Amino acid sequence: MMNIIWLVLLVVGVIVGVVKGDVQTVTDAVINYANTAVEIAMGLIGIMTLWLGIMAIAEKAGLINLIGKALNPIMKRLFRDIPEGHPAMGAIIMNLAANVLGLGNAATPLGLKAMIELEKLNKHKGVATDAEVMFLAINTSSVTLIPSTIIGLRVAAGSQNPTEVIGPIILATTISTVSAVILCKLFAKMKRYRIENVVNGIDGNAEVEDI
Amino acid sequence: MLQNVLNSISLYAIPVLLVGIPLYGYFKKVKVYETFVEGAKEGFTTAVRIIPYLVAILCAVGAFRASGAMDVLTKIISPVTNLIGIPAEIMPFGLMRSLSGGGAEGMMVELFNKFGPDSLIGRMASIAMGSTETTLYVLAVYFGSVKVSKTRHALPVGLLVDAISLIAAAIITNIVF
Numbered sequence: 001m002m003n004i005i006w007l008v009l010l011v012v013g014v015i016v017g018v019v020k021g022d023v024q025t026v027t028d029a030v031i032n033y034a035n036t037a038v039e040i041a042m043g044l045i046g047i048m049t050l051w052l053g054i055m056a057i058a059e060k061a062g063l064i065n066l067i068g069k070a071l072n073p074i075m076k077r078l079f080r081d082i083p084e085g086h087p088a089m090g091a092i093i094m095n096l097a098a099n100v101l102g103l104g105n106a107a108t109p110l111g112l113k114a115m116i117e118l119e120k121l122n123k124h125k126g127v128a129t130d131a132e133v134m135f136l137a138i139n140t141s142s143v144t145l146i147p148s149t150i151i152g153l154r155v156a157a158g159s160q161n162p163t164e165v166i167g168p169i170i171l172a173t174t175i176s177t178v179s180a181v182i183l184c185k186l187f188a189k190m191k192r193y194r195i196e197n198v199v200n201g202i203d204g205n206a207e208v209e210d211i
Numbered sequence: 212m213l214q215n216v217l218n219s220i221s222l223y224a225i226p227v228l229l230v231g232i233p234l235y236g237y238f239k240k241v242k243v244y245e246t247f248v249e250g251a252k253e254g255f256t257t258a259v260r261i262i263p264y265l266v267a268i269l270c271a272v273g274a275f276r277a278s279g280a281m282d283v284l285t286k287i288i289s290p291v292t293n294l295i296g297i298p299a300e301i302m303p304f305g306l307m308r309s310l311s312g313g314g315a316e317g318m319m320v321e322l323f324n325k326f327g328p329d330s331l332i333g334r335m336a337s338i339a340m341g342s343t344e345t346t347l348y349v350l351a352v353y354f355g356s357v358k359v360s361k362t363r364h365a366l367p368v369g370l371l372v373d374a375i376s377l378i379a380a381a382i383i384t385n386i387v388f
Contacts, residue, residue, distance in 0.1 A: 001366045002350075006271050009310075013274030016283065026277045033273030037265035041258050049254025054232050056250020057243055061236035102221050106228070112257055112356045119357035127361040128354065133368070136353055140346045140369045141376070146221055147341040153316070154337060157323035165334060168383045169341035176342045176376035183371055187364035198361055 044108065051109035055091065064090030078138075078181065079131045081121065088117035092135055099139070102146035111139060124199045134184050141180035142173050257356050264355030268347050272310045281306060297381045300325075301332055305339060309373045312345040334388055339380035343373050 017026035058064050068075070068089035075082075075089055082088050091114035098107035118132050147169050154162035187193050233243045275281070285302045292302055304318040319336045326332040346369035354362055 002360075002362050005347075005366065006267065009271035009275040012280045013271070013276075013278040016278035016280040017274070020279060022278075026274050029273040029277030030270045033269040034266050036273075037269040038262055040269075041262045041265055044258040044261070045255055048258050049251045052254045052257070053247035053251030054229065057236040057241055057246050058232045059250075060241045060246050061232070061239040063232065063235055098224075101224050103224055106225055108352070111353060115353050115357050116253070116257065119359075122357075122359075126359060128359050128363045128365055132354075132357075132359065133363055133365045136350060136365050137368045137372070139353070140344045140349045141372045142342060142344045144341065146218070147337075148221065149316070150319075150337050150341050153320055153323065154328045154333075157320065157328040157333075159323075159328035159333075161329065165337040165341065168334075168338045168380075168387050172338050172342035172376055172379045172383055175379045176372050179375045180368060180372045183368045184364065187368055190364070193364040195363070198363055 047105055048109045048112065051106060052113060055094070055110070055113050058094075059087055059090075064094070066090075067093050078134055081129065081131050082118070083121075086117070086121070088114060088121065088131070091117045096138065096143060099143050100145050102144055102148050111135075124195070127195065127198050130188050130195065133188065134181070137180040137184040138177060141176040143177055144173060145170060260358060261352050261355040264351040264360075265348075268351040272314075272347060276307075276311060276314055295378055295381065296385060297377060298332055298335070301335055301339070304336055305377045308339065308343055308377075309346045309370055312348060315340060315345070331384060331388065335380055335384040338384055339377050342376040342380055346370060346373055 013026055014023065017023040055064070064087050065085055068085065068087070071093050072084065072089070075093065076084070079089065079092070091110065095107055095110040095114050098110050114135060115132065118129065118135060121131070122129050147166065150165065150169070151162050154165070191197060233247070236243045236246065281303045284306060285299070289299045289302055292305075293299060297305065301322065304315060304322060307315040307318055319340050322336045323333050328334075328337070346366070350362055350365055350369065354360070354365070
């Protein structure tokens with residue numbers, strides 16, 4: 001599916017640009033975004049290094065394990081294929097906690113740390129595991145209590161009651177996270193997404209056939 | 212009150228972690244400095260590993276955004292979205308949330324300016340914005356960091372959840388306000 005979406009975005013973008021007679025804008029955007037991508041990655045280097053260092057201490061001190069164990073009953077159900085006491089569990093919890101508290105700067109490095117740990121359990125390099133997809137499904141559905149950017153933008157736009165959306169946002173984000181978990185469990189069982197089928201290489205073409 | 216509590220949590224959580232973890236490590240007889248440096252080594256390579264994945268996604272999204280194809284897509288699906296109570300004005304923003312966080316934020320501000328942050332559309336946009344992350348960006352960065360390119364059901368689940376959250380935002384806004 002990533003193949004198709006990626007191709008559609010690119011091809012439709014350029015074609016619409018040509019039809020509108022403004023293909024230069026599209027070209028400029030592509031080139032600018034290539035630079036933006038590198039800038040984002042470069043911007044991560046410092047903060048990533050800092051948190052990987054801190055997390056290494058936390059791991060060696062047994063803190064990550066402790067956190068993982070504390071929430072084990074819930075986490076075990078979500079992430080069946082992570083063995084008990086594996087550092088991935090603790091790293092996932094740290095990332096989710098950072099998201100909930102709105103600590104954007106720490107959330108991404110902690111999330112990448114969790115991915116690195118999850119990848120250690122991956123038997124098929126290059127193919128996502130169930131646990132990795134579940135972790136990202138929860139992440140993309142956003143788990144936050146403090147939507148500080150949104151409130152800031154509402155204040156800037158002259159809202160009479162900028163914080164009135166916090167309650168509804170918590171409700172909406174709960175709905176989206178719960179549906180992410182449910183959909184993730186359901187989709188993982190579908191033939192075209194099952195790990196053994198993807199590993200055996202029928203994923204790219206199977207997408208077309210299975211539709 | 213709640214807002215103040217939450218704000219001070221965001222303010223103090225990071226300093227507490229930055230002090231607490233090394234202190235805890237020290238008491239557990241971890242060689243804190245050496246362990247930090249050893250663990251931190253991976254920071255550079257992890258960040259750099261993301262680049263090809265991020266360039267691929269951002270360039271495709273950039274081409275799509277700049278071309279104005281979003282308006283075309285919105286026109287195609289607006290008959291369906293109108294039926295479920297999502298105003299047509301909010302749809303380009305609703306779709307943008309999956310592609311680009313910055314783009315969606317800009318469109319939300321435009322909606323605020325045009326309709327007001329306290330209008331139905333302004334509130335709906337705020338709630339929709341807060342209920343998901345940018346699916347394509349998160350997948351590129353997170354999977355990129357471990358060189359996973361076969362993402363299985365991650366993308367369809369992410370996009371479906373984006374759609375569900377938009378519908379949820381529309382329903383919640385209509386009920387609450």
